[in-house]
Amino acid sequence: MQISIDLGDIVASIALILAIYTTVKSFKYNKIRKDVLLLEKDLNRLHLDKEKKEINLQNKANLSAKFINLGSGKLRLKIFNKGNGTARNIRLKKPEDIDIKIFDDEFPLELLEPIQSVELISIAVEGSPKKIKIKLTWDDDTGKDFEKDTIVTW
DSSP states (O other): OOOOOOHHHHHHHHHHHHHHHHHHHHHHHHHHHHHHHHHHHHHHHHHHHHHHHHHHHHTOOOEEEEEEEEETTEEEEEEEEOSSSOEEEEEEEOOTTOSEEEOOTTOSEEEEOTTOEEEEEEEEOTTOOSEEEEEEEEEETTEEEEEEEEEEEO
């Protein structure tokens, strides 16, 4: 029994090998394509999260305070908004047992725009502590009742 191979058999064998090779490459390509699509989806989600955080930061207020020493026990408590958002309903809580008088009749303050500040007349007597802890509470476009404890020195 002799097997004869002619040109048609060779062409069919080559076509079969090429079909198998193409099928294997197609499966590998589809797997890589699926992985790339998953990576793109994750990347888009991360980019969207980053954009949301940036928008949130644009609307967030950040209040702080410091004493300005004018000499002879005369002080100004400067409360300022160093954030990008507008602070609303600003409240100031200070220790009651200190020898520094802070005239805070304006509080609660309705509004404090970005980079805006308010100065409160303050008087310190001899022997007053050089630093006190105050609490600032405010609302902004990102939420309500944000609190910040600040130690101010003079």
